[in-house]
Each structure stands twice: as structure tokens, then as C-alpha cells.
Amino acid sequence: MSLWEYANPQKFMQTSSVLLPFVSVLTAVCLVVGLVWGFFLTPEAANFGSTVKIIYVHVPSAMMAINAWVMMLVTSLIWLIRRHHVSALAARAAAPIGLTMTVIALITGAIWGEPMWGTYWAWDPRLTSFLILFLFYLGYIALWEAIENPDAAADLTSVLCIVGSVFALLSRYAVNFWNQGLHQGATLSLDKEENISDVYWLPLVICIAGFVLLFVTLVLVRTRTEIRARRIKALVARERMG
Amino acid sequence: MRYPMEMIVSDLACARGGVPVLEGVSFTLAAGQALLLRGPNGIGKTTLLRTLAGLQPALAGQVSVPPETMAYAAHADGLKATLTVTENLQFWARIFGQRGIDRALEDFNLTDLAGRAAQNLSAGQKRRLGLARLLVTGRPIWVLDEPTVSLDVASVALFGAAVRRHLDGGGAALIATHIDLGFPAGQLDVTPFRAQPRGLDHFDEAFA
Amino acid sequence: MRYPMEMIVSDLACARGGVPVLEGVSFTLAAGQALLLRGPNGIGKTTLLRTLAGLQPALAGQVSVPPETMAYAAHADGLKATLTVTENLQFWARIFGQRGIDRALEDFNLTDLAGRAAQNLSAGQKRRLGLARLLVTGRPIWVLDEPTVSLDVASVALFGAAVRRHLDGGGAALIATHIDLGFPAGQLDVTPFRAQPRGLDHFDEAFA
Amino acid sequence: MIALLLRDLNLAVRAGGGFGLGLAFFLIVTVLVPFGVGPEGAILSTIAPGILWVGALLACLLSLDRIFALDFEDGSLDLLATAPIPLEGVVAMKAAAHWFTTGLPLTLAAPVLGLLLNLDGAGYGWLVASLALGTPALSMIGTFGAALTVGLKRGGLLLSLLVLPLYVPTLIFGAETVKRGADGMATGTALMMLGAITLAASALLPFAAAAAIRINLR
């Protein structure tokens, strides 16, 4: 039995309906534990003060914003090469999640920036790359919405996703070239400060797991919706032929 | 341009906007023949012609035809409003690697209008220019979608004569039309090939 | 909507792109009458109709017609691709201060297509929708430019019936067409009114 | 007449978000400028009022050619011209629809974009006020320009060329309002001029635009 069988819509519906309860419970557990731990039970950091708690929403959402795009890239390639409809629909389902994650990372980063850098926004490479990513998501979603024929929409958005990925990488390089930046990143890496790393590290990992699981849950739910919507479209068209 | 040339369509199915409209269409069109596609509005003639011309993929079935032998003329004429009649024709001639547009101008009574910009033509004159384009493609199989729209009686006759000459020269023509064109031709009513609504009993069929 | 209504055209001259195309056109169209404009491609039928509809000024002559009684339907249908059939009709009904589009849908056999977006109609279905628009204008004089383009035989009959009902209800219709519409109507061949090239002897005449 | 406004708004929403896209363009212009100019906050906050206004203006400008073009191509404009509503009313409704789909969203989104360009804190209120007062004039003037160029193939760039000089006064007073507001200076005159331009444009230009359309339809 090959992995590709899960790309069959029916099989996907069955498998996902079995999986969903487990995944969603796990998601809730991880998110609640991670966020409660992070928010209530971690100490202030020397240079960040209590704002260090923002890390528990900021970093996981930033990671998922990127990972969602990578997942869309992979599913787009699968659609173009193997023409599995579920794959294309999963990409469509993931885009709004990625967009939301990008927005969360941007907003929490902006809020964090005010106390740390004295400004909500600075044209730092990492921040800038996220802004560009935000634009890519917007364009991608807008293209899906604009095209009526579902297969054509899947094809065109896949092409956009691939070309866009190349340009997103290029932008990352260009932005680095353009401005050296303020973003903490590795300089204030938490793992290096042995004494506090554990305190922050574990809840952070749980939060990241929670966000990953949330992404998986939502992709499953939304892909199921997209599959059903496709079937409705086919049924309605059939009725019209009457 | 006389080479053994035949268009064989077997069991073709085609869809518009993801909805199957015709299925099981089969016919053969040999050199020297013309075939008129008949059928009520909305049955799928345009869709069938676009599929044959290679502009959209077939749902099922085969179209066997030598490559680069078809010239397609759609509802729209592909004319540039600001170019003159001559320039429009010359452009298409060059794209299709042909030269000499004089015969096309004469055959469709456009010589007097040769220097006129396409935007200053009347509806029927524009259509004549669109049809003249077929002659400069040098291609043997004409695939035409309602070619005589807006034409007056004299121009319909011009068109009929042009088709007959084309057939005599070993060409072929497949024409969707609602009116009588005044030359002998086979007829194919596509109404019987209307796609049957499928059961869609299986969930997966929504993705066919 | 039955009020004494008559269109009197006397000695009308009209121009296209600054060039006179027809002159000395005179006719009268009374309630209950239909008049078919005939003439070869490019003679100036479209130009004449646009002049009558008030879209361009006449060079000379008079058009006497009660205000706001004409409904003009051109080569293009004025449909919005993304709106449905119903929405398109409703819009025009509201613009013309009418309500009730059901009769228009029925008369042109569009009821089944009512919820379909205009972009997903075939050429003939679009045309039917364009003609149905005439019914929701509530205006007595129809001025139509080649209304039956792309229509199949059944739809031409529908159109003929609609015109006849309109005439019976005291309306009038002026129709430019190249084909036989299958209902009794007066004919006016505009060929004799073709504008004579003028001398341009005086320098000023270039500015006439 | 309200039917026309509703239809245009409906069409704007149907066609994949007439709202969202005008806005997106504004966003993108304000995002591009720092890429060109460089990331220094001080420079950006000096030029922010000007760039924001230029961006709003360009976002308006880009959508102008669609005001009449689509209606012209599919024949609706001919039909509207022979319909029982005055062409002046049609023009006014078209301008209103343009403002609702472009000017209004721009005004609402401007503060967020001000953030990106490091606009000074005092400037935000004035930014919104000046856009709210000024963008109707942009829509009306643009509608007039669109009426002049309706029916010309590739009218888009010609349209920009015609309209941009007409936009200059609005731009100057708009940007000046924000700049003075951000620097804590008096903004009364500039804001008043903006209002006056909008009023005058809405009162007079519909007639000019309707005349232009009549001529173009001949």
C-alpha cells in the first residue's frame, strides 16, 4: 500500500475523520500547557523584563508562517507532478493559516519592538522578509479566489507558489544585503545562556508543538471543507445539466 | 499543401468550465470535405471546436490529425483596431510563415478597404477580414465557429465560394453554424452527443 | 404604456468617423409597426441606428419621436460577466424604473439559466439575455442592430414571437438585419440613401 | 440611480475584491519606498506624509481606467446613455462607487501604513482627516479623466498623464496638512482648501464628465 493512497479524496476523508479527534485534543493540551506555563510560570529575563513571555506566541507563529509556505510548496509540486486533487486543496487550505500566523508574528513582533527598540516597526531584514511573505500569502490567496475553474486555479497557484518561493529566498538575501538589522536572533539566543535556557526552553518547545499541531488540525479541517465544496460544485453542475 | 490529410475524431468528450457538455462524438473529415456542425444554442459546439483546435484538453477520446494543419477562427476575430486591413493580414501571414495576402484581399472583397484601420470597419467588414485571415494561414483544415455572423447575402456567397475553392484545393472545413451556407456539405447534429448527467455516486467522481 | 407614439424621420443624414455615410433617409414608424432595415455590409445601418438612438448627432434632417421611448440594443449586449442572468436583468429593470423580470425570462427561455453567471453562457444564450433586456425597459420603440446574431432557429422564433407581442401591445420596432425574421414587417433598403461624395470645392467644406 | 451604485459595488466585490486590491496597492507602494530609499527611520519619517499621500493617489489612479472601460466595452455605457437617468447622475454614481471601493479603504488603512514609514505620532489623526476630505476629490477628478479617455485603447497611461496634473493641488494640500500636523503646526488653511477642492469638484465635474462621455460615444 503506497502513501499516495491518502491522496484519494475518499481515503483522505476516512483517515482524517479518524485522526481529527486525537489531533485536536493533543493540540488543545499542548497549547494550554505551553501557553499557561509560559505566561504564568516563567521568570522575567534580565534584559527583556517580562516581555520575554511574548516569545511563546511570537516564535512559534513565526516558525509556522514559514513552515506553512514550505508545506504549500511541497503540495503544489505534488499536484503539478502527480495531479492529486487533495494535494492542491491542502495547499489552498493552508494558505489562510499561514497568513494568520504571519500576521500574529508581525503583530507580536511589533508590540515587542516598542519596549525593546523604541519603535513598532523597523526595517530589519527578518521583519522585512516577513512583510514580503505576508504579501506573497495575500497574492496567493487572491489568485485562488479570482479564478473560477478549480483545476486552472490549482495549476496557476501552484506555478505562483513555486516561482514565489524562489523569489522569496532571493528577497531574503537581498534584504540582508540592504540592511544589517536589529533583530535579536542568535545574539540573544536563549540556549546559550545556560542558566536560564531550561526555564524558557521547555515551555517554548511545548508551545511550538502546540502550534504545529494546531496547523495540522486546521489543515485537516479546512481540506475536508475544500473537498466537500468541490463535490458540491460538481453536484450543482450536474443538476444544471439536468 | 496537398498531403494526405484527414481528421479522425473518435469518442471524444469535452467539458466547459469543468462540466462535461458533449461525449461520444466521432466523425471523420477527409480532404476535400466540409462538415457543418449543427445544434441548438448552448449545446457545446464552441466547446467542441476549441477542444479540436487544441485550446483545451479533451475529457476522453482521441483526435487524430496531422500536427499544425488546423486554422481556427472563433467568435472573436483577433484583429487589431489600430492596424490597417493590410497590416492585420500581413501579420498573420508572417506568423504562419506565409507571404502574399493579395488573394485573400480579393477573395473577400477587401481590396478597396486595404488601407483602412480595422476600427473603422463595419461589423460585416470586420468579419470578412477575420475570414480572410484563414487564407493566409496556408493551413488545410479550417475550424470555424459561426463564420457568417453579421455578413450580408453577398458576403455569405463570397465566403461559400472561398470554402469551395479551399475544398477543391484539397482542404477541409469544419463549420459550426445556424444558417444555410449555400454549398454542399455533410451535416453533423451534435444534439445526440449531449453528455448524460453522471451519477456522481462515488465521492471521488467530483474530481474526475 | 399605450400613448400615441410615432417616429418620423425626415431627410436624415448621418456620418461615421466624420465621413457622411447616409443622407436623405425618411420614413415613418407608427405604433404596431415593424420596419426592417436592409442593406449590404458597411452601408451605414449601425450608424443610422446610433443616430436615431441619440448616441450621435445627425448631420442634417430631423428625427421626431417622443422623449424616452426608445430602447436600443447594439452589437454588444451590455452584460456583466460576473453577474447572474437575474442580476443583469434586474439591474436594467431598475435603471429603467421597471420591476418584474419574470416575463422577460420566460419569453426568452432563460428561466433555467436564471442563476447562471453571464460569463458562463454560450454565445446564443448571451444574446437571448441581451434581447430579454428589451422587455424590462418598458419602452415602446425598439431599435435593434442585428438582434439574431448567433441565435439558433428556435431562438429566432422566440424572438419573432416577442416582437409580435410587442407590436400587438402597441409597440414598434426598427430592426437592422440580414436574415429573414419570420414575421410580417415593412422593409427599408438603405442602399439608395448612400451619401454622395461631395465636391469639397470650397475650402470651408472640409469643416462641414 | 442607487441601483447603479449598488451594482458597481457588487461588481467590485465579485471581481475578487475591488476593495482589497486598491488597498493592497497602497500597501505595496508604501512598502516599496523603504526598499528603494533605505531603512533609516529618520529619513523615512521626514518623507512619510508625502509618500503616504503619493501612494494613496497612485492607488486611486490605477483603478481609474476601469471606471468606464468595462461598461464601454460590453456596451452598457451606450445603454446607460439612452436610459432615463441623467448621464450626470451616472457619472456621480460611478465616482461614488470608486470612492467606496478605493478612497474609503485607503483612508481607513492609512494609519497602519503610517507605522511602516515611521510617521510621527501627532500625524496620524491629520493623515486620516486629510485623506477623508481629499480622496473624494481624487475619485471625482479621476472619473472626469476616465470620461475623457473612455473608448481609447490603451487609455490607461494617457489617463494617468491627464489626471496627474489635476491631482497636484489635492496632493500638495493633503501632504501639507499631514506634515504640519506631524510637526505640531497649524493645519487649518490646508485642510480647508482640501475641503473646498472636494466640494467644487463634486459640484462641477459631473457635468464636464457627462459631456465628455457624450462626445466619446458619438
Added chain:
Amino acid sequence: MIALLLRDLNLAVRAGGGFGLGLAFFLIVTVLVPFGVGPEGAILSTIAPGILWVGALLACLLSLDRIFALDFEDGSLDLLATAPIPLEGVVAMKAAAHWFTTGLPLTLAAPVLGLLLNLDGAGYGWLVASLALGTPALSMIGTFGAALTVGLKRGGLLLSLLVLPLYVPTLIFGAETVKRGADGMATGTALMMLGAITLAASALLPFAAAAAIRINLR
């Protein structure tokens, strides 16, 4: 294939100057910015490289939607797709025509507009060089975007939204070249990257664009 290029250039000239208008838009953007930002020479010359590049980019952008739209509407695109030349070639020719009518005139006119914005003396050479190297990439990327949106009503703004993030690297390297050039710093890397983007785009994007058109014609 060359016939297609010639026809497109011919059409651009006929339609009231495809050349002139792209240029005019560039001119007007560079003129508007001082109106918005204010007349101080020092500020202007700091932002000149960025504004010039942003202006050039917007001028390109505005004319993109016409690349395929007109051919799609009048049916030419259907006919070209069934013609004996490969669709990739059609796309490449379309991009070339766009460059000749937009990128090339922009490049030639840029020094004059640099004057208006007080660009530093050392920057002019780099301005021309960077535009000459970078605008072909803008045309090619834009053609790809136009291919994605061909046939969509009101595709214009969607097109801008899709294309602008793709333009970011070109813009950054372009403006950076001019800025560094004007400041007398090394410009090698930036200029090389511009060239690389142009080369890669011209080599790969025609295939993506042709695929997009085939899908859209279905």
C-alpha cells in the same frame, strides 16, 4: 516571431505612444514626490536613487496588464496559441516588446529626472547602468504575472499584487547600486546580482508564463 515583436512595437506607437506614456508616468511620479515630500535639496538627494527606481518600477507595472489583455479580448491569443510558433517564444517577444516600449525609454530618460531630484553627480552613470541591467527583469517578471492573470476581469490590481513582491529583489539591488554609486562605494555585488536576476528570469520565466497562458486559455 520577429513579426510579433514588430507588430507589438507598431501597436504601441500607434496607440498614442506606448513609448511616450510609460515615460510620462515615470516623469510624473518623480515630479509628484517633491510636491508631497517638500522641496529641500538635501532630503531629495538622499531619497533620489530610491524614488527613481520606485518610479521606474511603477511605470513598468502600470503597463503590464496590457501585455496580454488586449490580445486575449480580441481573440488573438487563441490564434497565437494555435500558430506554428511556440508559446514560449510568444511570451519572450511580448516581454521584449514591453521592455522596448517601457524599460528602454525609462533608462534613457532617467538621468534627466535624476536632475529634478538632485541626484549626486557620481550616481548618474550607475543609475543608467542599473536600469539597463534591471528593467529587462522587470519586464520579464511582469509578463509572467500578466500571464497568470490573463482573462480575469479587473486583473489589473491583482496583477500588481502578485508582481510587486517578485519585484522586491530587483528594486533593492537596483536602488542599492545607485545609492552606493552616488556615495562612491563599491557597487560590484549589487550590479552583479541585478544581472543574474535578469539572466535567470529571461531563461526560466518564459516557460512558466507559457504554461500559465495555456492553463488560462482552457
Added chain:
Amino acid sequence: MMPELGKYAGAVLSSYGVSLALMAALVLLSMARGARVRRQLDEAEARRRDHG
């Protein structure tokens, strides 16, 4: 219960607030659309069975 956030309380609370609100909105919208589409599909399938 509430941890001491000091002068950064506003920043921390608003980032948690915004994040949770956005995630909740996403989840709710996904579920609402899922339910709606599911209902529509059931209706469509029922119509199909009725018509044969």
C-alpha cells in the same frame, strides 16, 4: 494568580490577546465554514438521491 508583569504589562497582555484572538477567529471561521459546507453538501446529496 496573575503574574507580576511590571511596566511591560500592556505589551505582554496585548500580544497574547491579539494572538489568541486571531487564532480563535481562524479556528471559528474554519469550523463555521466547514459546518456550512457540510450542510450544503448534505442538501445537495439529498436532492441528488430524490431526483435519482
